Amino acid sequence: MTEPVRPFSSPQQAQVLTALNERAREIFRQIVESYLTNGEPVGSRNLARILPMALSPASIRNVMADLEHSGLIYAPHASAGRLPTEQGLRFFVDGMLELGDVGRDEQVRIEAQMRAAASGHTFDSALAEASTLLSGISRGAGVVLTTKTNVHLKHIEFVRLDPARALVVLVSDDGSVENRLLDLPPGLPASALQEASNYLNARLQGRTLGTLRAEIESGRQAMKRELDAITERLVDAGLAVSVGPSDARQLIVRGQANLLDDLRAAEDLERIRLLFNDLETQKDVIELLSRAEGGEGVRIFIGSENKLFSLSGSSMIAAPFRDGAQKIVGVVGVIGPTRLNYARIVPMVDYTARVVSGLLDRNPR
Structure with a gap:
């Protein structure tokens, strides 16, 4: 079974739970569970019928008044029963929720x-x-x-737009295509774009951009031997744009x-x-x-x-x-x-x- 979700949101919540006696806890539980089941407020007469202990409606109303004073329940209308407040829901989830099992x-x-x-x-x-x-x-x-960065890609291509800019075209396994603008290093030859595309695509099979970037970084010396300095800069710039934080x-x-x-x-x-x-x-x-x-x-x-x-x-x-x-x-x-x-x-x-x-x-x- 899943462990309890989280500790109490505040020390005050822990103090409130400690202060509740058995019948107050049970009345509060029934109000919350009724709300979670049908979304309706529940009154003292209905609670008297479903509580596992014998209490009169008058006694229940006294407890409900205390729970309302603590900020755990409220009355949506003057003559209505009670519903849990958001604070009451948090209190219930943190301290009283009994989680089920996944069958x-x-x-x-x-x-x-x-x-x-x-x-x-x-x-x-x-x-x-x-x-x-x-x-x-x-x-x-x-x-x-x-x-x-975890999207599985099958193809990367650099497409020059003008001497200073190119598109990085990212094609995913599911066929979706995404384009990102890339500023080109000064003096970049046309062959470098194709060389950078070939270098990345040869290593992309079975990888994501995130894992590809990590592998290229760990094999930096091998890349230096395969590519000239300006193409290496292009590969780095293309990867940076492709996995950038903006989107x-x-x-x-x-x-x-x-x-x-x-x-x-x-x-x-x-x-x-x-x-x-x-x-x-x-x-x-x-x-x-x-x-x-x-x-x-x-x-x-x-x-x-x-x-x-x-x-x-x-x-x-x-x-x-x-x-x-x-x-x-x-x-x-x-x-x-x-x-x-x-x-x-x-x-x-x-x-x-x-x-x-x-x-x-x-x-x-």
């Missing part, structure tokens, strides 16, 4: 679909499959973030339509509209996913804890994946409403990330 049948299905996608097409196809799988499991949007991130999103399911009110539709706007702003999504690369295991981001979801009130569950050298090279995750099924989705995201890491270890990009 053996689900493990086999995830591994089989990922292997088929990786072997039948490209590793990028496997990443897209991971996003689709997580979307189906969560009924939210599946997301994958990876670096373009080195690739975002894959699948299953946005799932977010339209189970809408219960006009405010839900507005929340989804805002979330769609968030997803279209890829820069902010990439920035948030990049934060999940900063630590071990699964990370959970809830609502206005981050600026991306401050309006739509959404959550993201994400986990990093690694290459064969155990270097973090990307993130897989799920974006959806704050009432995601955390107990089920957290271990699924964690397991999918480990499957992706295993594929990278066996089949380096």
Whole structure:
């Protein structure tokens, strides 16, 4: 089973949990679990029927008042039951969430679909499959973030535009083409462009730009023997442009339509509209996913804890994946409403990330 997600966000949370007695903890748990199941507030009379202990509605209301005072629950309307606040959700996820296991049948299905996608097409196809799988499991949007240095290429070509500039043309295994502008060294002969293209293409088979650059750097002396100084500069400049940081991130999103399911009110539709706007702003999504690369295991981001979801009130569950050298090279995750099924989705995201890491270890990009 997946380890607990993360420690308490603050010492105050740990103090609150310690201060809650058994019945307060159970009432809070039931309020949260009811919200995660159906999104509806729950009142004292309903709680009295489902609690594993005998308490009157009046006693339950007293406990709910204390929980509300602590900032863990709130009343959406004056006469309504209670819902967890974002602080309450964080409190529940960090200290009370009981994670499930990924069943053996689900493990086999995830591994089989990922292997088929990786072997039948490209590793990028496997990443897209991971996003689709997580979307189906969560009924939210599946997301994958990876670096373009890991994109599998089959051809590189330098094309002169004028004496001072050239295009670096990058052709991926999936047929996509990307062009980058490159400033040329003064006095570069026309033959150097072809020579640099030949040199890189001869070494590109079975490699990504990232691994190719690392191998060329480690074999610097061999390159000096094969190329003259000006062509060597061209190779270095071409690789630097090709893996530059300006757009080195690739975002894959699948299953946005799932977010339209189970809408219960006009405010839900507005929340989804805002979330769609968030997803279209890829820069902010990439920035948030990049934060999940900063630590071990699964990370959970809830609502206005981050600026991306401050309006739509959404959550993201994400986990990093690694290459064969155990270097973090990307993130897989799920974006959806704050009432995601955390107990089920957290271990699924964690397991999918480990499957992706295993594929990278066996089949380096």
